[in-house]
Amino acid sequence: MQNSRLCREGSPELELLIEKGVGIMKEEIGILEGRQGQVFEKKSGEAEQLDISCEKTSLSGSVSQRACVFCGSRVVLYPVADALHLVHGPIGCAAYTWDIRGAVSSGPELHRLSFSTDLGEMDVIYGGEKKLYLSLIELIDKYKPKAAFIYSTCIIGLIGDDIDAVCKKVSKETGIPVLPVHSEGFKGTKKDGYKAACTSLMKLVGTGSIEGISPYSINILGEFNLAGEAWIIREYYEKMGIEVVSTMTGDGRVDAVRRAHGATLNVVQCSGSMTTLAKDMEEKYGIPYMRVSYFGIEDMSKSLYDVAKHFSDRPDIMDAAKEIVSKEVAKLYPELQKFKKVLAGKKAAIYVGGAFKTFSLIKALRSIGMSVVLAGSQTGNKDDYERLREMCDEGTIIVDDSNPVELSKFVLEKEADLLIGGVKERPIAYKLGIGFCDHNHERKIPLAGFIGMYNFAKEVYQSVMSPVWQFAPRKGGKI
Amino acid sequence: MKHAKTATQNACKLCNPLGACLAFRGIEKCVPFLHGSQGCATYIRRYLISHYKEPIDIASSNFNEETAVFGGSHNLQLGLKNVTQQYKPEVIGLATTCLSETIGDDVPMILREYKKAFRNGSPMPVMIHASTPSYQGSHIDGFHAAVRATVATLAVKGAERQHTVNIFPNMISPADIRYIKEILEAFRLPNMLLPDYSKTLDGGPWGEYHRIPPGGTPASTIASAGSASASIEFGATLEAPKSAAGYLESAFGVTRHHMGLPIGVKASDRFFALVEELSGQPVPEKYEDERRRLIDAYADGHKYIFEKRAIVYGEEDLVIAMTAFLLEIGITPVLCASGGKSGLLKKKIRELVPDLDEGEIKIRDGVDFVDIEDEAKVLKPDFLIGNSKGYTMSRKNNIPLLRIGFPIHDRFGGQRLHHLGYRGTQELFDRIVNMVIEERQNASSIGYTYM
Numbered sequence: 001m002q003n004s005r006l007c008r009e010g011s012p013e014l015e016l017l018i019e020k021g022v023g024i025m026k027e028e029i030g031i032l033e034g035r036q037g038q039v040f041e042k043k044s045g046e047a048e049q050l051d052i053s054c055e056k057t058s059l060s061g062s063v064s065q066r067a068c069v070f071c072g073s074r075v076v077l078y079p080v081a082d083a084l085h086l087v088h089g090p091i092g093c094a095a096y097t098w099d100i101r102g103a104v105s106s107g108p109e110l111h112r113l114s115f116s117t118d119l120g121e122m123d124v125i126y127g128g129e130k131k132l133y134l135s136l137i138e139l140i141d142k143y144k145p146k147a148a149f150i151y152s153t154c155i156i157g158l159i160g161d162d163i164d165a166v167c168k169k170v171s172k173e174t175g176i177p178v179l180p181v182h183s184e185g186f187k188g189t190k191k192d193g194y195k196a197a198c199t200s201l202m203k204l205v206g207t208g209s210i211e212g213i214s215p216y217s218i219n220i221l222g223e224f225n226l227a228g229e230a231w232i233i234r235e236y237y238e239k240m241g242i243e244v245v246s247t248m249t250g251d252g253r254v255d256a257v258r259r260a261h262g263a264t265l266n267v268v269q270c271s272g273s274m275t276t277l278a279k280d281m282e283e284k285y286g287i288p289y290m291r292v293s294y295f296g297i298e299d300m301s302k303s304l305y306d307v308a309k310h311f312s313d314r315p316d317i318m319d320a321a322k323e324i325v326s327k328e329v330a331k332l333y334p335e336l337q338k339f340k341k342v343l344a345g346k347k348a349a350i351y352v353g354g355a356f357k358t359f360s361l362i363k364a365l366r367s368i369g370m371s372v373v374l375a376g377s378q379t380g381n382k383d384d385y386e387r388l389r390e391m392c393d394e395g396t397i398i399v400d401d402s403n404p405v406e407l408s409k410f411v412l413e414k415e416a417d418l419l420i421g422g423v424k425e426r427p428i429a430y431k432l433g434i435g436f437c438d439h440n441h442e443r444k445i446p447l448a449g450f451i452g453m454y455n456f457a458k459e460v461y462q463s464v465m466s467p468v469w470q471f472a473p474r475k476g477g478k479i
Numbered sequence: 480m481k482h483a484k485t486a487t488q489n490a491c492k493l494c495n496p497l498g499a500c501l502a503f504r505g506i507e508k509c510v511p512f513l514h515g516s517q518g519c520a521t522y523i524r525r526y527l528i529s530h531y532k533e534p535i536d537i538a539s540s541n542f543n544e545e546t547a548v549f550g551g552s553h554n555l556q557l558g559l560k561n562v563t564q565q566y567k568p569e570v571i572g573l574a575t576t577c578l579s580e581t582i583g584d585d586v587p588m589i590l591r592e593y594k595k596a597f598r599n600g601s602p603m604p605v606m607i608h609a610s611t612p613s614y615q616g617s618h619i620d621g622f623h624a625a626v627r628a629t630v631a632t633l634a635v636k637g638a639e640r641q642h643t644v645n646i647f648p649n650m651i652s653p654a655d656i657r658y659i660k661e662i663l664e665a666f667r668l669p670n671m672l673l674p675d676y677s678k679t680l681d682g683g684p685w686g687e688y689h690r691i692p693p694g695g696t697p698a699s700t701i702a703s704a705g706s707a708s709a710s711i712e713f714g715a716t717l718e719a720p721k722s723a724a725g726y727l728e729s730a731f732g733v734t735r736h737h738m739g740l741p742i743g744v745k746a747s748d749r750f751f752a753l754v755e756e757l758s759g760q761p762v763p764e765k766y767e768d769e770r771r772r773l774i775d776a777y778a779d780g781h782k783y784i785f786e787k788r789a790i791v792y793g794e795e796d797l798v799i800a801m802t803a804f805l806l807e808i809g810i811t812p813v814l815c816a817s818g819g820k821s822g823l824l825k826k827k828i829r830e831l832v833p834d835l836d837e838g839e840i841k842i843r844d845g846v847d848f849v850d851i852e853d854e855a856k857v858l859k860p861d862f863l864i865g866n867s868k869g870y871t872m873s874r875k876n877n878i879p880l881l882r883i884g885f886p887i888h889d890r891f892g893g894q895r896l897h898h899l900g901y902r903g904t905q906e907l908f909d910r911i912v913n914m915v916i917e918e919r920q921n922a923s924s925i926g927y928t929y930m
Contacts, residue, residue: 058517060541060555060557061541061557061559061565063536063562063565064521064541065521066517066521069516069518070516070518071522090494090613090614091490091492091617092496092522092523093518093522094487095490095493095494096525115487117485117487120614123614124577138484138485138486139488154547155578155614159581185516185517185519185542185578186542186544404534404536405565405688409688412688423529424521424524424525427528427533431533431685432684432685432688473684477684479684479686
């Protein structure tokens, strides 16, 4: 108890405790051979390019925080709320993804149910096509979806089911699009799952009428409407006088996706997952795309300005964007100062799915006075990591496809006060007595948009400043 | 009502490897390892973490396309080497998946090759291999397969019988595990409880990162299971050929005492009587007191709950034990449902409740939550009892839900709920009565302050 009261960060008391070996790593944790190329520490005077190794499958036995191809497809398509999502395989894949994301819908909620062909041993031996066919007919009849996505899981390719043929047949019989998603778990990484999802979406795009769509129109890609975030973003754009044709995979609707090719610009967040679709739409329909991020004041504002710039023949759009930004920032800025005052000097570690999000988070954290000591992602590419290196302070660890052992080593060594991640990172932070912010599928409070920045700062504040950490061993508490 | 359905809608079960990972987490210095795609390990970690709120590292052999074509041997061996280096485990609990089982990997042979190749390296962890294809059974089968594989790998025949018991308590909460251990200690009965994840999945803060959380049944203790005087095994549908105690009985002649989960006074009495017999000690006064308080509470609360109608669902063994308990306190379990399909659900309930009124009480196995919801619409129960996955139908149909078992993803402290023995029954009884009282209070226009 006395220790915890004495302990202030960087205080001589703490130094003494650390010298005595209280609350620090007692054993050297190494980086696995085969992963050393995926970890990098920014040092002074290093001008050369960062040669991080990335975009490869996870090392066997390394306890990656990644999921699989199926997961990539499932997260992208999941928020299409009026479609049937049928997982073809044994029960696990469907059970673990039942109502898993906070991707909310303003209408139908078919996406929140979990459907599986639940293959058993006999199906594996004799094939699952018949079960798939019967399941589809039965479910389409019962739930009347606008379309159906059929996800292949690991063993489907192995047992030789021709799901394309079944989908075709059912589509013909039921009159709705029945789209196979080739997402066998082992056939690549989560990123390949994103691609498979985009391929399926691309089959829907272009099948609806584009009559009456404004030339000043966009699709919002890669915004999953977690906690209603897509609604916030949509409202900003609509206030600027822009028509939002489809939010694609956030409060998504089949009919909106079908007419998405009528928009004149694709605005892509979460570029890792949706760039494929944007590129395909550019190639096929000549629709340009731009990368945006809705996290933090800086990037949120830029997302509005960049779109306004694209429609430069309509200066009123830029005027409206400026008005939104100045109004929102005027409201937000004083609120943020309150958080900044107490959070200044605190250190954060970021480990999220896509690298693009880390850029925004670094800026957002800096705006509330916090520095970043670790920045990593599950699926970043070389350009992403190079940009991260440019952005980061000296001493920051940059890491690709990390694991619990490494993350723990780094957050302790770098004395992070906060970890930003998802469900699997949360217990690591809490076990070690570190604050945590869930920036993943499970969040219930919007973190995007200007209001999202306020919520983010508040959540960070509430976790980092909680008095409960005084009992944590790293702050001198008893083990 | 139409029962024949092809697709499973909102499954009331999980897959085989999840149970195996959970069981392996209850062995000291053990890393669970899944031979399959990366996603299996990650999804299962996420699912377990959301209930236990603890770090749960599960390694994966991380199949890729070549692995699926040419076999998983290379990846598995590399994975075992990496896990050994990074986690320094004493035990690796290896479970298969639908993928590795479908391509037909010969895991025992791969393990032999691996041991040969790395023989001269540093001390090698013990490898336990459980066959857990996701297309067979459900999570509970994986749990039992892992426990059985563990004793089959580790237990040896001792020089002479020891005055110890093995206890295989089934898939219960960390709080239940602590309670069972406490009881056996109070009877001064030396014991080996497996799997013991009471600490690994409900432990204290860490000053440093533990590759493997402290706690769990030590491999050396499991080794002595072959020379114990008896085994106690919970789980009405768990049959000897699939169980750890069954293995020990046939391999080493350790007597298997098999019973359902001890929930309710009658079932708990049977458990305490058995421990009394095996230990040669009378029931310690504190448990007699627990029982007295429970009987007293039954009297105090009986009128609130008499002839209330409940739907109970979950793993078959939990449903069977809960059904007997509910009938013991005057609640009618109008539907006893499970996603499991051992074929024994009805039979075992009938054994426990010989005068079962099948007109009043429906028993269904192999169901999903849409089946249960369809039944609920007709049966109109007063409440649901089961894991948190029933929340969707609870909310939609405005039927209160009492959360028990696993998983509990939408409430805090699921790992600390008691279900077993007098203490667990007391907790369940209090919660049920309070749920009914709260409903009545909320529904009353008067706002009674005494209920």
